[in-house]
Amino acid sequence: MNKKSIKNVVIVGGTHGNEFTGVFLAKYWIKNPDLVERNGFDTKVIFANQKAFKEVRRYIDRDLNRSCSQTVLTSTSILHEELLAKDLNSQISSSDFIVDLHTTTSNMGLSLVVSNTSELTWLAASHLNEKFPDLKIYRWQGDEEGAFVDSLGVNGFAIExxxxxxGVLRADLFEKTKELVYALLDFLNGDLSAKKEIEIYDHLSLVDFPRDSDGEITAMVHPKRQDMDFKLINPNDPMFLTFDGKTIVYKGSESLYGLFINEAAYYEKGFAMCLARKIEYKF
Ligand SMILES: [Zn+2]
Incomplete structure (x- = not known):
């Protein structure tokens, strides 16, 4: 990988209007561009969904971070986020690296969500993983692959x-996100070398809440599962607690890791957590 091949880097914040860390970091860096400029390349900072931010909502019409598919980009639809996706595409699709800033109500700590497959994407993830031992890497391979903002480019990932x-800022997570972005920029401005083997949590499936015949949720994430992101779920471990106090256990035969456990934004998407397998990924 030749460092000179990197000419422009894009930082996107506020893809989701109610995730304030990305919103306020984008606003901060737009006012202080010298902080994200590097000698080797240009850095563009984009505050993506300003209308949703004003209303402290994830989105206005549809989820922008599920609207960057070729289907949407080539459609004539005029929903707010579809127009944003097309505008973003024209602005950033030719950039050399896209980092999209997110937060979650789940106890994900510091994590990357990676759906791009390029070597540079993985080298950057590997470098950050070495520099920040707490950082977890989640490889997303779901149905909506290709619809994330960072997938508009060949290289990039989301920070979660x-x-x-x-709708809340937490200074500790704000500072950690800032450190991650600065380390990423320095990496992209360096020799681009990193270990080509990395521990990742590889997406397997989504688990919905238990529901009744009307589709209504009948149970909550179990107290023993709450906040246990990146922890192993073994067969017969508690998963949900019904409203009348009964425990529902994990029926799978393989021990797997739970991620995005009880994320607020995923109630409407119909899942309570993701299941992933931990593997050593060589690229
Ligand atoms: Zn988000």
């Missing part, structure tokens, strides 16, 4: 930090 409520 939590737990933090929607």
């Amino acid at each position: 930090v939590g737990a933090v409520p929607q």
Whole structure:
């Protein structure tokens, strides 16, 4: 990988209007561009969904971070986030690296969500993983692959930090996100070398809440599962607690890791957590 091949880097914040860390970091860096400039390349900072931020909502019409598919980009639809996705695409699709800043109400700590497959994407993830031992890497391979903002480019990923409520700033997570972005920029401005083997949590499936015949949720994430992101779930471990106090256990035969446990934004998407397998990934 040749460092000179990197000419422009994009930082996106406020893709979700109620995730304030990304919103306020984007606003901060737009006012103080010298902090994210590096000698080797240009850095563009974008505050993506300003209308949703004003209303402290994730989105206005549809989830921008699920709207960057070719289907949407080539459609004539005029929903707010579809127009934003098309505008973002024209602005950033030719950039050399896209980092998109998110927060979660789940106890994900510091994590990256990686859906791009390029070598540079993985070298950057590997470097950050070495520099920040607490950083976890989640490889997303779901149905909506290709619809994330960072997937508008060939290289890039999303930073997810939590737990933090929607519409709230937490200084510790704000500072950690800032450190991650600065380390990423320095990496991209360096020799681009990193270990080509990395421990990742590889997406397997989504687990919905138990529901009745009307589709209503009938149970909550079990107290023993709450906040246990990146912890192993063994067969027969508690998963949910019904409203009348009964425990529902994990029926799978393989021990797996739970991620995005009880994320507020995923109630409407119909899942209570993701299941992932921990692997050593060589690239
Ligand atoms: Zn988000």
